[in-house]
Amino acid sequence: GESVGLHLPTLSVQEGDNSIINCAYSNSASDYFIWYKQESGKGPQFIIDIRSNMDKRQGQRVTVLLNKTVKHLSLQIAATQPGDSAVYFCAENQGKLIFGQGTELSVKP
Amino acid sequence: NAGVTQTPKFQVLKTGQSMTLQCAQDMNHEYMSWYRQDPGMGLRLIHYSVGAGITDQGEVPNGYNVSRSTTEDFPLRLLSAAPSQTSVYFCASSYSRTASSYNSPLHFGNGTRLTVT
Numbered sequence: 001g002e003s004v005g006l007h008l009p010t011l012s013v014q015e016g017d018n019s020i021i022n023c024a025y026s027n028s029a030s031d032y033f034i035w036y037k038q039e040s041g042k043g044p045q046f047i048i049d050i051r052s053n054m055d056k057r058q059g060q061r062v063t064v065l066l067n068k069t070v071k072h073l074s075l076q077i078a079a080t081q082p083g084d085s086a087v088y089f090c091a092e093n094q095g096k097l098i099f100g101q102g103t104e105l106s107v108k109p
Numbered sequence: 110n111a112g113v114t115q116t117p118k119f120q121v122l123k124t125g126q127s128m129t130l131q132c133a134q135d136m137n138h139e140y141m142s143w144y145r146q147d148p149g150m151g152l153r154l155i156h157y158s159v160g161a162g163i164t165d166q167g168e169v170p171n172g173y174n175v176s177r178s179t180t181e182d183f184p185l186r187l188l189s190a191a192p193s194q195t196s197v198y199f200c201a202s203s204y205s206r207t208a209s210s211y212n213s214p215l216h217f218g219n220g221t222r223l224t225v226t
Contacts, residue, residue: 032211043113043217044152051211060191089151096208099151 006052013104019077021103023090026071030092035064039100045086047088063090082107111135114199115218116191122225123192130221132200138216140203142167143175145196146220152199158183189226190199190225197222 002090025033032051036044049062050057050073057064063076073090088100116131134141142157152166158177174186174192183202187194198221206225 034209034214036217040220043201043219044215046214046216049211049214091209093150093209096154097152097215100155101149101151 009101010104010106012108013080015080015082015107017080017108019075019079019080019105019107021075021077021088021105022073023073023075023100024071025090025092027092027094027098028068030069030094030098032093033064033066033073034091034093035062035099036091036099037072037086037088044089058078071084076095077105080105082109113200113202113216113218115198115221117199117221118219119222120224122187122223124190124192124225125126126190127185128190129222130187130198130200132185132218133181134183134202134216135181135198136202136204136216137180138182138202141177142215143173143183143185143203144199144201145169146199147196155185169201186224187223190223192225193226195223 034049035047037047038044048059048064050066061078065074085107087102087104089100091097091099113134139160143155144152146152154168155173158164158174161177161180164175199217201215202218203215211213
C-alpha cells in the first residue's frame with residue numbers, strides 16, 4: 001500500500017558533521033517529493049523538493065537525493081549546526097500529499 | 110509577511126463543547142487546508158479548499174466543518190468536541206490550486222494545540 005516512512009526515528013550528530021536523513025516510499029507513481037523541517041512548537045517549514053525525473057537537487061547546505069530504483073529519498077545537511085535540531089519528514093505527492101512520521105535530528109555541540 | 114496565522118495557540122475543551130480554530134493567510138493563496146498531527150502518525154488532511162466558496166473533505170473529516178467565504182480565511186469548526194480530537198492542528202496554504210506542486214509548496218502555520226477532556 002501507500003506509505004512514506006523513515007528508516008530511523010532519531011539521529012544524533014556532532015556539530016559540524018554532515019547529517020543524512022532517509023526516507024522510503026512505496027508508490028512509484030509519485031511525481032515529486034518534499035522535505036520539511038519542524039522545530040519544537042512550530043509548524044513544518046519547507047526545505048527542498050525534487051521532481052521524480054531528477055536524481056539530485058541542491059539547496060543552501062542541503063542536498064536531496066532520489067533513488068527511484070529502490071524508492072529511497074535522502075536529505076543531506078552539510079556542516080550541521082545546533083539550529084538544525086528539529087524533526088525532519090518527507091512527503092510524496094500522489095495527487096495528494098502523503099507525509100512520513102519524521103526523524104528527530106539532535107545536534108551535539 | 111505574516112504568512113499563515115493560526116489562533117488560538119492553545120485550547121482546552123470539555124467533551125461536547127464546540128469551537129472554531131481560525132486560520133488566515135496574507136499570501137493570496139488559492140489553496141488552503143487543515144491537517145492534524147498526532148504522535149506516531151504523519152500529518153493527516155481534514156478538509157481543504159481550492160478557492161473561495163469551494164471546500165472538500167480530506168482523509169479524516171468526521172467531526173469537523175469548514176467554510177471559505179474569503180480567499181484569506183479558512184476556519185475549522187469542531188461541532189461537538191471528543192477526546193479523540195485532542196491533537197495539534199495545522200493550517201496550510203499554497204499558491205497552487207492543488208495541495209502542493211513543484212516549487213509551490215505548502216506553507217504551514219504554527220499550529221493550535223487542542224486538548225479535549
